[in-house]
Amino acid sequence: MSAASDTIQDAQTKRPKSYLDNGHTVASWLLTGDHKRIAMLYLISVSIFFLVGGIAAGMIRAELVMPRGVFLENDSYNKVFTIHGVVMIFFFLIPAIPAVLGNFLIPLMIGARDLAFPRLNLLSWYVYMLGGTFGILAMLFGGVDTGWTFYTPYSSLYSNSQVGLTITGGFMAGLSSIFTGINFIATIHKMRAPGMTWFRLPLYVWSHYATSIIMILGTPVIAITIALVAVERVFRIGIFSPELGGDPVLFQHLFWFYSHPAVYIMILPAMGVISELIAAFSRRAVFGYHFVAFSSLAIAGLGFLVWGHHMFVSGQSMYQGVVFSLLSFLVAIPSAIKVFNWTATIYKGSVRLQTPMIYALGFMGLFVIGGLTGLYLSSMGTDIHLHDTYFVVAHFHYVMVGGTIMGYLGGIHYWWPKMTGRMYPDRWGKLSATLVFIGFNLTFMPQFVVGYMGMPRRYHLYYLQPEFQIYHIMSTLGSSVLGLGYLMPVIYLVWSLKYGKVAPANPWGAKGLEWETSSPPPTENFLEKPIVTRPAYDYDAEADEAEFEKLVAEGDPRAYAEVGD
Amino acid sequence: MAAITAPAHDHHGPLHHQFDDLEQQNETYILGMWAFLVQEIMFFGALFVSYAIMRYKHPMDWWAAHTELDWKLAGVNTFNLLVSSFFVAMAVRNAQLKQPGKVVGWLFGVILCSLIFLVIKYFEYSLKWQHHLVPGPSFYYTGEANAGVAQTFFGLYFAMTGLHGIHVLVGLIIFVVLTGLWIARKPIVTEDYIPTEMCGLYWHFVDLVWIFLYPLFYLIPKP
Amino acid sequence: MFFRLRFAPDTASTFAEQYDWLFYTTTALTIFFTILVCVLVLVFAIKYRRGQKINRANAPSHNLYLELSWSIIPLIMGLGIFAWASYLFVQTRQPPKDAMDVYVVGKQWMWHAQHSNGVREQNMLHVPAGRPVRLTMISQDVIHSFFVPAFRMKQDVLPGRYTQMWFTPSKPGVYNLFCAEYCGTQHSEMGGFVVVMDQADFQQWLANGGDDLPAAPLTMVQRGAKIFKDKACFTCHGEQDILQGPSLVGIYGQKRVLKNGETVLADDAYLRDAIYDPGKHLLKGYENTMPSYKSKAEDNNLGGLTEEQVLDVVEYIRSLRLSTPPATPGSSPAVASLTPAATVSGTTN
């Protein structure tokens, strides 16, 4: 079955009542148990938080153009980068793929009617929104200036800003993430359709399974840790403050015990998306399915053992450092496996360079750079110099923005027809993907250099080091291009809701259960309970080409039309 | 692709619409419950780690500070919780045997135990308050231990037993609701023992945490 | 506008030279893998574009040997980098015995450095080229981090605990000094310069009492002696062990026997503990009668000692040798680092 045979007329006439038609009142959305509607709620909320974080990023970049700063006081700058980090990590990136795409797709992909616990799912959105409200309140009441890492004793005794409110917000975001994790684990274990064995699961589901494990094992630790910071602030008990008999480095251990695995909460779902995209747009089964599936679990498992690589110069013992460094090199290997397996998937495929595929290819380039620069940081010798410089800033933006956001946007484009029933203009999509790629590199590549030259992070004044300026100017220029690249999808995707072409059930000719139900799906997902009889990624590039040639020979215009044009 | 028709949606029985049958639903709930308990373990785990490190750093002060606590009262509470765990186990058993009358009886026992626990805890806490042992501005300690460390000790004491206390309180509410459902003979509990079993799992976990807290705070040997 | 375009920081320590080899090797590896992946991806994506007439038959779905090799080859390369980097790192943790000592206190938002002859500096650090320098650092409030890019060297500075770092400056010049750990409002400005001087210039500089202090100041040992007197430590600590307290003469660097039978090394950290938290390790034969000299915020340092004063006292205790008056030149290797300073200040006075 290919895109061509599944015509648009078909889709319009046969379209059943979708989940979007199941009530139009506000209450029908706010009290829904439907995973698809909750996903949409999340989509709106995380987009707003992305905007907030993005505005903060814009302020950071504007401020850094001049060596003496442009418009921010010391304290305001500190608050701006803290807001940027907190919002982007806790309120945008961690929920982004799991709570939007994961929520929408996991039941569809495994052939279930809903997640295992629909009410828990709705509750997790409310808790998330409550947490977000606390975050926003903290900003309104003067902001918080600890950095997203909340290092003690600064956060527990010295800072005079809204640490308590922010921590409450972070705590709730954590709870919501735990709920999501529990829901996914139960769903993936128990709700698969008949015939959907573990090794027929799409790799996207595998990556979410691994992610959920981290959510359940890691998130409670950060929750209680930041809660202790709040308790220490209020009651002055000495767990993290040396003045009161505590140990400041203990906080760092507990914080990174979660926050390192958390970076894999951010990247694994994106990797899952990329597996789907590469397969669908190369018309090939993902090369070495088992290796890719298990590498997700390996990343989740090993990811818990490397937290100390954030603390090489923190005063932890040298032997600890050596062990953490070694394990960090081991955790790089499953990532390498994924990258090479994706590459091999494209080989002998039938590649279409449509918007989601451009994002996927962009992901591969940027993630490789981000990941490999992680190796500089996990080598103790090189980290001494690079720690807490812009090199680290560049590293994590490469993996988080170049990796996760590319994956997220690629996924949003790929499943947009499924979620909304509308096609977006593919040309605009390609343009925005290209802009994002170029703008991104222009923003963050210079930061590697300026970091190596010694520019510390969380600095907004560098008047004694004018040689840093040129790199900051390049970076700010790049971020403008990047911002434009992000703005475009917002516009044309919203536009497509009303004016976009009506999407067929399977616009890409992709495999996977989610494409076998109508777009957008009915409330119960499948009118008939699916029974799975074939492996995932049951593509055939050769047959696809043969059909293409036939169309060309017949002079059928559909051969050349890209979907959405 | 073959297909079977989805079962008709029936919201009156215990089966929720997203499941095919009760067996699937029950397995899913139990699995979800275990996942929840695992995250609870990690939740308490961070506190236990902080405790371990602080005690390792200040063994003498830790011992000295602990003498302020009343191991006898807490011992009563430990016994009390163990008994309640037995009651819960019996309630689950009778739920499986579909004997609503007995279930309600055992559940009343659980509720009573958790009330006793909270009352004793209340007295313990208020004594600490009177002795100025609650960390914060009013903290005033004259015992043998370094005052700063004592404050940390009591900080952890309140954090850990307090978090546990909250769990007991939540448990109390859950059991009141559960008992209510049993008394009203609601089918979601009478036709399916799983809700009772899940409450029981939760309660055993709360009990287990206390089994660790008791020796760690009340029964510290002199180093 | 005019920009100085540079791609790398100065290289001004022996470590920095070794560091750059590792850094550029890792860079080569990064570029290699980046190009490899990007080229493969692009070539495949273009060659196998839809509609391209090209053989697509027998596409493999997996290949164990291929997959193992692209797991194991990067692993070996990674382990190579790991071994090299760890080797370098371990070296940076082992200061040579003859290193020159400088004491650094970080506080919101400035750096204090103190040379053992008592010369103090703020947000500056003068060091001689070609001689290993060891910094013993502590913070008075939150965590800071002492970072000199030209030395490729960085170490967090913690409250309540000494940390150390060392380097051998190799090239005279003026280099950036940063605080790399976020520490509050003026974190961006908590920096300064490290000045590397020729040995001779440095001695001269030191002899003149640094840049901004007029007359020769008290040496650390002298200041420590004064504190010892002012705080009446001598009432309990004399030449001999007495009932009130043990003698401190010659204890530095010795093994001390504790009440519980353990032995511990009397190093800087031990002495600091002994002063701030005397109950922490009680000496054999003594009870916990010594008061804590930890300064409390409430009493404005009355009665207590600041971190800097503790460093002075420790340096003084270190100088105490049986039958040798404090700070006499050439008394023992342990006070060798005092020697030049002591002689110099003797001559200039």
Ligand code: HEA
């Ligand atoms: C999505 C988020 C994400 C991801 C996926 C990663 C991935 C990795 N990170 Fe990163 N990291 C962050 C987010 C992330 N990181 C953040 C947010 C921080 C800063 C936090 C803060 O302080 O504010 C940080 C900081 C950080 C540090 C601390 C730096 C410091 O403060 O001094 C270190 C140190 O080891 C590190 C290492 C790594 C490693 C080894 C990987 C590996 O997983 C990468 C593996 C991938 C590859 C290696 C590429 C693919 C492989 C090949 C193409 C084959 C070739 C491979 C070999 C030769 C081995 N990261």
Ligand code: HEA
């Ligand atoms: C997901 C995580 C994430 C994302 C996406 C980003 C995105 C960006 N970040 Fe950020 N960053 C962090 C996570 C992230 N960052 C973290 C954790 C820190 C550390 C904080 C700390 O030190 O504590 C940090 C720190 C950090 C610094 C260092 C500050 C310092 O140390 O002094 C800088 C400096 O350049 C920077 C820049 C940017 C830029 C230019 C972007 C750009 O990619 C942003 C581009 C986006 C926009 C410009 C928004 C445009 C969007 C629209 C127009 C769409 C509108 C949407 C709707 C209406 C739905 N970031």
Ligand code: CUA
């Ligand atoms: Cu001190 Cu930053």
Ligand SMILES: [Cu+2]
């Ligand atoms: Cu990490």
